[in-house]
Amino acid sequence: MERNNHLPRQVALMRQSLFDQGYLDEQFVQLEELQDDANPNFVEEVVTLYYRDSARLVASIEQALDKSPLDFNKLDSYMHQFKGSSSSIGGRKVKAECSQFREYCRTGNGEGCIRTFQQVKREYATLRKKLEAYFQLARQAGPREAASRST
């Protein structure tokens, strides 16, 4: 019982830390505002869609980076899509790495692309772990807390 009373606060703190540490931006809040009793897991559903659909893009980028010579236009196009999707869920750090990758595409810097893509994947995986942990805790806390927001 006592443990359950701490859950809402833990959820709020975990959520806030995702913003404070730069993993999420305002777009995530926009998604939260769409969540309601009719769709109490809306944000989690959208994030799940993001990871499902973006996995294909990640694979496409990896394949494109294996080719020689690199097709920077194709790489930029893939990364543009990936950046757009990441932006849709408020993935701030992922989006920033995507921008860096696109910059390397623009300057034709293959090494920069390869190096930055590792960063993209790292941030992508980290965000996934953090969001999974957050959603799991929010579900334990109950629908009211999952839908509420801290300051």
Add this chain to the structure above:
Amino acid sequence: MASPSTRIDDGRDVDSDNSGLMREKLSVLIVDDELLVRKVHEKLLSKLKLAKQVQTQTATNGKEALDLHLSGSSFDIILMDLQMPIMDGTEATKELRAMRVESMIVGVTSVDAGADKEAFMEAGLDKCLPKLLTADKIKSLVETLEKNK
């Protein structure tokens, strides 16, 4: 991969409205190959507090949007993505205008300014907005639509 998606999502049956009054409808077509974008925009539209009842349909590419019109559907607002497989937003918009479709066609894209975006506008868009739309932006579109009637 994606099958045609022409669901109507209004969640309400106007004909069984207890008040006996038929609320005027606002019909919106969301054209985007990304399910995430369609889902978010549908939800956004469903939560808008407007005087009119909002009915949404979705299409996953420009060709599906055209097919809807060829089968007799019409919409007040079409939210059109630019980059889509099979038929992109520019081509779809050109075709719709050639069919004399008078809907407000709003480009919704994360594409940066450039030749592609210019071509998109010149195809016959009323407006072009960045993804993702917000409630305020959609309300502003509806206000513009009302003013132009």
